[in-house]
Structure formats: C-alpha cells, structure tokens
Amino acid sequence: MSTAEPAQLAWFKSGYSGNEGGACLEVATMPGVIHIRDSKTPARAHLSFPAVEWAAFVRYATRS
Template sequence: MSTEDSAPFNWFKSSYSGNEGGECLEVATTPDAVHVRDSKEPTRPQLVFAQKSWATFVAFATRP
C-alpha cells in the first residue's frame, strides 16, 4: 500500500501514548481491515489485519 492510498484513513494512537516522541503505533480501521503503522515512520509499509484477527489479538492482549 502506498502512502497516497493511506491518506484518507483516520489514524489514531492509544490514549496511553504521550507526546514525548517515544515508540508508538497508529491504527486505522476500515470495514474490512485494521491497518497498523509506526507513528514515527508513517510512509513505511503497514501491517494489515482482518477485523476478526485484530479482535482476537486485542482480546488476548487485554486479558488479565
């Protein structure tokens, strides 16, 4: 995916992310997929996950 293709996405970072310039990921959702990119290098290639795969990952990552 090129940078131009990702321009219309609404990218967001976690509310836990500060503005200190640390390592952070940005996420954009579409009806079919979840796109993930490095916030410091937004023009580099992105990871793209199916909605169901992303939901499974988040459920696993947030369990106590």
C-alpha cells in the same frame, strides 16, 4: 483485503499515548480491516489485519 493507500486512511493514536518518546502505533479502521503503522515512520509500509483477527489478538494481549 483493503486497497486503500495510507494517505487515504484516517490514522489515530490512543489517548493513552503521550508525546514523549514517540514509540507509538497508529491505527486506521475500515469496514472489516484494521491498519497498523509505526508513528515514527508513517510513510513506510503498514500492516493490515481482518478485524476479527485483530479483535482476537487484542483479547489475547489483554488477558490477565
């Protein structure tokens, strides 16, 4: 797992995220690891997932 601090990561939101409401997730990627955090509280802890596990989650979540 990565030891990078949140301030060292390049966080981004989806282009589909609007500026109304602020209920967005932000993502930062590193080789083999995906980091996820709440855009409303960026200084708080974030979650980290192996890239293969995150890809499996996205496939599951987007199934029709």
